[in-house]
Amino acid sequence: MSRVTLFLAALASLSVVSAARADGDLRRGAQVYRACVACHALEPGLHLSGPSLDGFMGRVAGTAEGFVRYSSGLKDADFSWNAAALDGWLKDPAGMIPGTYMTFRGIDDPLARADLVAFLEIAGQPGGGRKVVDEGLVPAGWVRAGAPEPIGEPSPKMHVTAIRHCGDSYFITTGEGRETPYWEKNIRLKIDSAETGPPVGVPVILGAGMGGDRFSVIFRSLADLQQFVTESCEARRT
Ligand code: HEC
Numbered sequence: 001m002s003r004v005t006l007f008l009a010a011l012a013s014l015s016v017v018s019a020a021r022a023d024g025d026l027r028r029g030a031q032v033y034r035a036c037v038a039c040h041a042l043e044p045g046l047h048l049s050g051p052s053l054d055g056f057m058g059r060v061a062g063t064a065e066g067f068v069r070y071s072s073g074l075k076d077a078d079f080s081w082n083a084a085a086l087d088g089w090l091k092d093p094a095g096m097i098p099g100t101y102m103t104f105r106g107i108d109d110p111l112a113r114a115d116l117v118a119f120l121e122i123a124g125q126p127g128g129g130r131k132v133v134d135e136g137l138v139p140a141g142w143v144r145a146g147a148p149e150p151i152g153e154p155s156p157k158m159h160v161t162a163i164r165h166c167g168d169s170y171f172i173t174t175g176e177g178r179e180t181p182y183w184e185k186n187i188r189l190k191i192d193s194a195e196t197g198p199p200v201g202v203p204v205i206l207g208a209g210m211g212g213d214r215f216s217v218i219f220r221s222l223a224d225l226q227q228f229v230t231e232s233c234e235a236r237r238t
Contacts, residue, residue, distance in 0.1 A: 024111075024114035024115040024116070024117055024118030024119070025115045025118065026115070026118050026119050026122070026135075026137060027137060028112075028115040029114075029115035029116045029117070029118045029119030029120070030119050030132065030137040030138050032107070032112050032113075032115055032116040032119070033116060033119055033120070033123070033138065033142075035104070035107075036050075036053075037142050037145045037146065038145070038146055039102075039104075039145075039146070040052065040053045040145060041053070041054075041129075041143065041144055041145040041146075041147055042054055042123055042128065042129025042132070042142065042143045042145070043129055043143050043144050043147075044126070044127075044129075045065070045066055046144060046145075046147055047064070047066060047067045048145060048146050048147060049146075050102060051064035051067035051070075052064060052067070053120070053123065053124050054124075054126060054127070054128065054129055055124065055125060055126035055127075055128070056081050056124045057081050057082070057086075057120065057121060057124035057125055057128075058080055058081060058082070059080060059081060060077075060078070060079070060080050061074055061077040061079055061080065061081060061085070062074035062075045062076070062077050069101065070101070071097065071099050071100050071101045072099070073097040073098060073099050073100055074097050074100060074101075077097065081124070083117050083121065086117050086120060087113055087114070087117055090106060090107050090113050090116060090117070091106050091107065091108070091110075091113060092106040093105075093106055094106075119132070119137065122135075122137075123137075123138075129142075129143040130143070147196060148192065148196050149196070150195065150196045151192070151196065151197060151198045151204055151206075151218065153199070154175075154198060154199075154202060154204045155175070156174065156175030156176050157174055157175065157176055158174070158175075158204045158205055158206065159174055159175035159202055159203075159204060160172055160173070160174055160175075160202075160203040160204060160205050160217055160228065161173050161174060161175055162179075162228065162236060163203070163217065163228050163229050163230075164229075164230050164231070164232040164233075164234075164236070165184065165229065165230070165231050165232075166231070166232060166233035167233070168183060168184050168185075169181050169182060169183060169184055170182045170184055170187050170217075171235070171236070172187075172205060172217070173236055174205065179235065179236050182213075182215065183213075186213050186214045186215065187214075187215055187216075187217060188208065188214075188215070188216045188217070189216075189217050189219070189225060189229065190216050190217070190218045190219070191218070191219050191220070191221065191222060191224075191225060192218050192219075192220065193220060193221055197218060197219075197220045198218055198219070198220050199220065200220045200221065200224065201220070201224060202220070203217055203218060203219045203220070203224055203225075203228055204217070204218050205217050205218075206218065
């Protein structure tokens with residue numbers, strides 16, 4: 001890259017930042033964005049309860065690739081996200097798109113909304129998550145937000161090899177060969193079909209806090225869940 005192109009590139013990125021600053025304060029906007037982190041990641045393609053916000057600015061509403069849970073209102077919307085549309089959405093999501101699945105009451109304070117819009121004009125560009133982290137606006141952890149840590153290769157203790165249900169209980173055998181009884185209400189059966197989930201055919205059991213007697217069993221797919229969970233009162237011989 002020549003000096004001139006470097007200079008022009010620097011100028012261009014500067015003007016993006018200062019244009020946004022004219023209307024709202026980025027740093028304050030990043031703090032307002034805290035309210036969104038529970039449901040939205042900034043990593044491309046990483047959908048949580050809400051769609052990834054990577055690259056949504058300027059895009060037609062309801063079209064994040066791979067997100068299949070849009071409400072019909074947002075799916076059928078025919079506008080693109082810009083500062084004005086975003087301001088209306090953040091003020092009153094259900095007022096703008098009746099029946100929206102975004103259970104967020106909205107932000108009354110117009111200044112807080114302007115700050116958040118200024119922040120999203122940068123964070124919502126393709127690759128914007130990395131940019132706002134590099135600029136020190138948000139902690140790196142906000143990019144993946146509430147996405148679970150990848151499970152990876154489980155230890156024998158975590159690896160569930162059999163799971164049977166009997167009465168009000170699950171009897172769970174792990175890779176160590178031991179069968180342990182659990183009250184059915186303390187066990188959550190979950191599916192994580194994303195790359196953060198366990199390997200195919202290898203369900204795992206994880207402690208879920210709450211006094212140490214609650215656990216989640218996580219399957220990679222519905223097929224794994226159907227295959228592993230059986231109704232049987234016959235103790236496994238180990
Ligand atoms: C409780 C979870 C939740 C919270 C909190 C939340 N969102 Fe959402 N968001 C969603 C869901 C779910 C959708 C999809 C809504 C639909 O289809 O009706 C969505 C959709 C969106 C969209 C439209 C994306 C597209 O592809 O068209 C934007 C933009 C958005 N949210 C921004 C935000 C911002 C900014 C915040 C913080 C102020 C926020 N959301 C807080 C769950 C949430």
